[in-house]
Amino acid sequence: MSEPNTMTEPDVTIRPDITMEPDSTIEPDGTVEPDSSMKPNNTVELDSSMEPDSAIEPGPMVNPETAGSPHAQHTSPPSFYDGSLSHSVTAVKLFSGQIFTVHTDLLCYWSPKLRAMLEYKTEELKLDLDVQVFRIVLHWLYTKEILGLWDHLQSSRPLLTVHLTHGGQEIKDQEAYYRQQDLYYAVETYIFATTYDIRVLRNMIMDEIYHSPTSHLVSYAVVLKAYHHLPPTSSLLTYFVDEYAEFYTEDLDEQVELVLRKKLPNEFLVSWLLKSMDSGFKKKKRTLDNYIEPTSW
Secondary structure, eight states, X not given: OOOOOOOOOOOOOOOTTBOOOTTOEEOTTSOEEOOTTOOBTTOOOOOTTOOOGGGOOOOOOBOGGGTTSTTOOBSSOOOTTTTOSOSOEEXXXXXXXXXXXXXXXXXXXXXXXXXHHTSSOOSEEEEXXXXXXXXXXXXXXXXXXXXXXXXXXXXXXXXXXOOEETTTTEETTHHHHHHTSTTHHHHHHHHHHHHTTOHHHHHHHHXXXXXXXXXXXXXXXXXXXXXXXXXXXXXXXXXXXXXHHHHOOGGGOOHHHHHHHTTOOHHHHHHHHHHHHOHHHHHSOOOGGGXXXXXXX
């Protein structure tokens, strides 16, 4: 026996928050099939770029004076941690031909001179710099730590040999003699930091030199190199003068140093002499603060 053909009305539930458009249709099974234009009355359509207020992270602060430049100056060191370090990189090519890839933001942040050089051309930067010296600089850029200044003192080095010519009045290779000095890497890094105006790095190198494991008096070769590359107001030059004024005695000079002494600039000799004769200078206790420059960092 067949069941009676009883027609029942479908249960249709109309949601109060849905506006039914005229062309909406009701399917036989009783469901409402809205067209694509149907939206809940109380629904706000958000742009995909909008995020909740709590998820908005402040961007890196920049100096308004340089905000219009391609590499605006950050007011704090750019870093991976807060996302302020961009993906822009610069290939640094050294005189030796070796190439290092460095984040452009770091170069621009620490050095106003490098920032000017990289203002509109960031692809490559050429530097006449010792490879080890640049490694020291590179490590500092990313970590703010000085590493490698004294590594050569721990390793076995060839004996220091100097060839004098012209009856013992000239050094055959003065540059090679300078490169064998204990303070070579420290002074070269300091010169780099001065050339490109990285004051924080200068101060940290000055700290290293002040507390260096070497003797107080550096070779005249170091003094000559420093005077050739640093401005007269340099704290490092002042330090060398002070060290000689306090600790020098004639018996410290070997033959090669006597040859180099004849080449010392008058500025150094006069400053050395005046401080040696100044009783007040010898009574005054010197500290590292005498050679540290003020910085905002």
